[in-house]
């Protein structure tokens with residue numbers, strides 16, 4: 488364990504590890520929601536949507552990597568079982584049982600908005616207390632903001648196309 492590294496954190500480290508583990512669960516659930524969404528999605532602009540969902544899946548996985556690494560640096564244990572994910576998640580999981588593009592896009596936009604709110608709170612908590620974690624969360628939240636924007640732009644194009652057709 489990085490003893491000095493841990494000692495410079497000016498907040499309760501165990502509480503911080505709990506919050507990071509909740510975010511880690513969110514990232515794995517978001518990864519799978521995108522990954523499986525890309526497999527089952529159907530409808531207009533399917534190829535563009537699959538490309539975006541697949542890219543987002545990769546990025547959520549890289550967020551999980553960043554968070555798990557930070558938890559270990561802090562002397563914590565990253566959540567060890569997928570069974571725990573649904574118990575500790577902030578943002579939950581939206582099963583893509585309706586594979587229509589618009590529904591999948593809306594589910595994932597909702598997920599990104601929850602992620603942005605969650606990370607925004609984590610930024611507030613860590614800003615003064617733990618600049619290292621703050622920096623990691625800043626990197627992640629910047630990508631979540633991009634994700635929300637990318638999906639919203641796709642949904643806008645889809646809506647425009649459907650409007651013109653009718």
Ligand SMILES: [Fe+2]
Pocket residue numbers: 514517546547550602627631
């Ligand atoms: Fe993420």
Ligand SMILES: [Fe+2]
Pocket residue numbers: 517543547599602630631634
């Ligand atoms: Fe995201």
